[in-house]
Structure formats: C-alpha cells, structure tokens
Amino acid sequence: MDSPVKIPYESFIKIDRKSETSIYLQIANQLVNAIQRGYLPLGTKLPGTRTFSEILDVHRNTAVAVYDELSAQGWTQSFPNKGTFVIGKDQDIPVKVKDFEENNLQQYPKITGFSFKTSNILDNPFEHSDCEYVFNDGIPDIRLTQIDQHSRFYSSILKRKSNQKALGHYNHDGSEFFKEHLSRYLNLSRGLPISKNNLLITRSTEMSIYIVSEILLSPGDIVLVGALSYFSVNMIFMKAGVRMIPISIDKDGIIVESVREACQKHRIRMLYLTPHHHYPTTVALSAQRRFELLELANEYGFVILEDDYDYEFHYDKSPILPLASADTNGMVIYIGSFGKSLAPGFRTGFIVAPENIMAEMRKYLGIIDRQGDILMERALGEMIEEGEINRYLKKSLKVYRERRDYLALLLHETLSDFITFEKPSGGLAIWMEWNVPVNLMQLSRNCSRDNLFIPKTLLYQNKGLTAMRIGFGDLDFREMEKSIDIFSKNLKLLI
Structure with missing residues (x-):
C-alpha cells in the first residue's frame, strides 16, 4: 500500500483533551472503529510512532501506547524492519470491551437513508422522575418478595x-x-x-x-x-x-x-x-x-x-x-x-x-x-x-390489606372535604373523585416540585369527571404519610 502518511487520520480521529478517558485509549478506540468500517483495510501499513505522534500532535509515548493497545486487542501486528500492519481479528482471542464515548461515533449516520412508518399511537405513555416519593397505579412492593x-x-x-x-x-x-x-x-x-x-x-x-x-x-x-x-x-x-x-x-x-x-x-x-x-x-x-x-x-x-x-x-x-x-x-x-x-x-x-x-x-x-x-x-x-x-401470596395479602386500610384512613382524615372514594375489595389502588374543581395537571407539577411525582397516566379529567388513581401496594406507612402530606398541602393551595 502507498505511504501510510497519506491517510487522513486527523479526519476521523478526534481528541477530547477534557475527557476522563485517556488520550491513547480515545485514539485506539477510533482506530478500531476505522478498521471496522473499512477506512483502514486489512494490510494497511500504519505510520511509525514518531510520524503518527506528529500527525495527531501527541507525545510519542502516547503513540506507542496506542499501538500497544491495538496489538493487544489483535487488530495490528508489527514485523521487524517492515512496520505495523492492520490484520484480521482473531475471533478466538477474548477481548475486553473498553469504554467507548459517544463522540467517537461521529461517522455513524444520525438518520436513515430510507423512509419508514412512524406511529404516535405507540408513544411510550410512562413517565419517570427522580422524586423521592412516587404515586403509581398499583404495583406490588419488590421489597416484600x-x-x-x-x-x-x-x-x-x-x-x-x-x-x-x-x-x-x-x-x-x-x-x-x-x-x-x-x-x-x-x-x-x-x-x-x-x-x-x-x-x-x-x-x-x-x-x-x-x-x-x-x-x-x-x-x-x-x-x-x-x-x-x-x-x-x-x-x-x-x-x-x-x-x-x-x-x-x-x-x-x-x-x-x-x-x-x-x-x-x-x-x-x-x-x-x-x-x-x-x-x-x-x-x-x-x-x-x-x-x-x-x-x-x-x-x-x-x-x-x-x-x-x-x-x-x-x-x-x-x-x-x-x-x-x-x-x-x-x-x-x-x-x-x-x-x-x-x-x-x-x-x-x-x-x-x-x-x-x-x-x-x-x-x-x-x-x-x-x-x-x-x-x-x-x-x-x-x-x-x-x-x-x-404461602407467599397469603403473607403478602396481609401486608397489602393493611396498606389499603391505612391509605384509606389517611385520605379520609386529610381530604374527605375534597374527594369521594370507596375502599376497594381488592387490587392495589384506590380510585378517588373530586367534588371540588381542581386542575390535576397543575397539582401534579406542584407536587413534583415538592418531591412527589404523580404520572399523567393516573390523572382523569374532562368536563364531567375529575378523578385519580393512587396505588398503595409499594408504599409503606411512612411513605404514605409523607406522600399524602405533600399531596394534601399542594391540593389545598389550589382550591
């Protein structure tokens, strides 16, 4: 192959000197990427370490470390008096996967070159939050398993x-x-x-x-x-x-x-x-x-x-x-x-x-x-x-019954002037309806600022109905008390 110096290495190797990943590993990862994509075909002769360090403006020791890494992973091989060449990957040699930063994938397409169907119907309706307290629509408590x-x-x-x-x-x-x-x-x-x-x-x-x-x-x-x-x-x-x-x-x-x-x-x-x-x-x-x-x-x-x-x-x-x-x-x-x-x-x-x-x-x-x-x-x-x-279901049902009763008690003591609900005979959630006007989306946003997350999938509001579903299965008594306290405080501020 022609002189390796002619290959535009600087076009597909980008160094981030502020990254926590060492420079030699950034370069090695991007060279591996170039080999996999065919930018450096099998048999390509790489520059000497001195020339390579000058091309990328790095210390020669960094270039030596890069070549050592490529050789250790099985991507290159050095021959005395000939140089370092790209070789076929030996599939029998296990290679430890290195950290690979997203900015090293600059050459991968960001969009497809073809059209395809999209569907708003299947958009993920579930939300997540870093709030300490979360209402859900009724899931079991993994801590009981x-x-x-x-x-x-x-x-x-x-x-x-x-x-x-x-x-x-x-x-x-x-x-x-x-x-x-x-x-x-x-x-x-x-x-x-x-x-x-x-x-x-x-x-x-x-x-x-x-x-x-x-x-x-x-x-x-x-x-x-x-x-x-x-x-x-x-x-x-x-x-x-x-x-x-x-x-x-x-x-x-x-x-x-x-x-x-x-x-x-x-x-x-x-x-x-x-x-x-x-x-x-x-x-x-x-x-x-x-x-x-x-x-x-x-x-x-x-x-x-x-x-x-x-x-x-x-x-x-x-x-x-x-x-x-x-x-x-x-x-x-x-x-x-x-x-x-x-x-x-x-x-x-x-x-x-x-x-x-x-x-x-x-x-x-x-x-x-x-x-x-x-x-x-x-x-x-x-x-x-x-x-x-x-045996496990019998044990867990006792806990969930106690949690249902305690949440019902808290709702009755703190919110009976604002909501109507029936204690369910089963399941892991309570359905409650408002008898006073309230903007549920605004209530959810206010509670979120107070460290209580209420997903929109729990909120039901139209001209004839203002209601909400609160799961009790994965909340212990302390979590219930704190959650209802935040909920009640923000509700009363809106009414």
Whole structure:
C-alpha cells in the first residue's frame, strides 16, 4: 500500500483533551472503529510512532501506547524492519470491551437513508422522575418478595443435568410441567375447567392481548371497552385499526344495557373488560351482569376478552369467579398474569382459550418469542407444586390489606372535604373523585416540585369527571404519610 502518511487520520480521529478517558485509549478506540468500517483495510501499513505522534500532535509515548493497545486487542501486528500492519481479528482471542464515548461515533449516520412508518399511537405513555416519593397505579412492593428463595428455585433447576437439554434448543411452546401445574392452579383458584392444552404462556398481559388482536381483529372491527379503560390495551387496539366504542361503568361494573344497545346498532367483534377489578375505577363486575354478558355474547356472537387484572389481590371475601369459568360456548378468551406478587423476573403472562384457536396463537408466539424461558417456567411450576406461591401470596395479602386500610384512613382524615372514594375489595389502588374543581395537571407539577411525582397516566379529567388513581401496594406507612402530606398541602393551595 502507498505511504501510510497519506491517510487522513486527523479526519476521523478526534481528541477530547477534557475527557476522563485517556488520550491513547480515545485514539485506539477510533482506530478500531476505522478498521471496522473499512477506512483502514486489512494490510494497511500504519505510520511509525514518531510520524503518527506528529500527525495527531501527541507525545510519542502516547503513540506507542496506542499501538500497544491495538496489538493487544489483535487488530495490528508489527514485523521487524517492515512496520505495523492492520490484520484480521482473531475471533478466538477474548477481548475486553473498553469504554467507548459517544463522540467517537461521529461517522455513524444520525438518520436513515430510507423512509419508514412512524406511529404516535405507540408513544411510550410512562413517565419517570427522580422524586423521592412516587404515586403509581398499583404495583406490588419488590421489597416484600423473597428474592433469595426464588433464586434458589431457579438456581437448583439450572444446575440439574436433566434440564441441560432445555438450554440447547428453542421452545416457544413453554414448559409442559409448568402448564400442567398452572392449569390445575387456575382450576382451583378460578374455577377454570381447563387442561394444559388450553394454555399459552406469554411474557406479559400486553403480549397476550397483542397476539389475540392479531388473530381476531381486522381494521374497521368494532371493540367495546369501558368508558375508562386500560390505556396500554387501548393502544394495542388502536394499532390494530379497530373502532372502539366506550361503554359506561357504574358501581357494579360495565353497564350491560349499554352493551346491548351497541349490539343492536352495530356488529360488535369484541368486548374487552377487567371484571374482577375494573381498571382504573377498581369496581367489581357483579355476578348477575357476568351471566347477562355471556348471554349477550352467545346471542350476538361477539368475543369477550376477559382480563383478570389484579385477580390475585382480594381482601374482604372470595372473588367472584371469572366469566370464563361459566362459558360453555367458547365465547370467552381469558388472559392474565401469573406471579404478579413475585419479583418482576419471576412473572409471566398466559392465555386461556379453546384448543382450536390455541393452535393459531402458538404460531404467532413462535414468531415473536421463539426462545421462551422454559427454565423460569419450570421454577414457577415447582413453586406451585410445593405450595410456595400460596404461602407467599397469603403473607403478602396481609401486608397489602393493611396498606389499603391505612391509605384509606389517611385520605379520609386529610381530604374527605375534597374527594369521594370507596375502599376497594381488592387490587392495589384506590380510585378517588373530586367534588371540588381542581386542575390535576397543575397539582401534579406542584407536587413534583415538592418531591412527589404523580404520572399523567393516573390523572382523569374532562368536563364531567375529575378523578385519580393512587396505588398503595409499594408504599409503606411512612411513605404514605409523607406522600399524602405533600399531596394534601399542594391540593389545598389550589382550591
């Protein structure tokens, strides 16, 4: 190759002398980048260290250090009386990844050279903050989970030689052992007369709904949802191109007569509902209305997509059994999450449906989650088999009931003149409505300045409603007291 001095090194090597990364490492990283991108092809002869130091205006010792680093990583090789050359990377030599600063990627394109579809529908609705105190819409407290014990289950399974084969191939159908025990668990806890053949294991409720939507919904279909409904699910439906019709909710859940009126006017494809604890208002759908909805589905032929949101968390009495437990005509698809009270990595989603549609669902799961997590599912199956799930849930329910009662007490003592709420029979959140005018967005901003973060996804405000959902699951008593104190103070300043 021609003289190495002619290569414009200064055009693709930029030195930041204020950076915490040493100069020699900055240069070495950028030379590696140049080799990978073909700016310095294999066989290129690099300048001598003295010449290289003059080109970049650095000390010769820095140039020597750069070449030593490239050689150590396997990018170059020096030959006596010939010089230093770019060579092929030896893939058998493990190389420690060095810190690589963003400003070293100056040559990478900032935008694509092609057009692509964008979607405002799928914009992330979730917000984050550095505030010390945070309200959410009701999540379990990770501090209550017995992570060490859960980890022992997983570690034990990972070490068994009999499970080694599971690591060597894909299995999107999931663990048969887990499905067998989960089907029994759902039979006992929810009255679902199912076998493992009626189960599809997914990563989350949202993945479950996405798969169902891909199979059952077409652009232009009509889906009935609660007038107030789960925003993530609404996003999935909107992406599917369906038309959503909101149905009113009262203290007994979704109003059946409104569903009937919609069926008389339109051809309804699906009804989505969270009957156990309606999201976001937390009300439970009455037993009578559940039977009436099943009759309507049989009469008009629409699918009921039943989401068992927060089914595990009930405090005052046994929960009403799902619609799916009384479905004899195959009109209900039941979705939910398992292990919500456990650490996040130990949770999974599931779909319960008749076997014919289950076969189609497995095709979609095989595309979007081909690998699955069979070892984690095995661990969950053993936790069911040994009664660990029931023991932990019983213990955590006692804590969550106490937290629900304490938050209700704090709200009553500090805000009863301004809000109305009912203590929920289950779930991990309280729904409250204002009986005085207040700007919720301004209230959220003021609380944030006082170190309490209230995401916009908890706020519900229109001409006829001013309401909010506050989760209590991950707040201990002290955190509740401080949060409600900040909240109350800022509320009273606005009224």
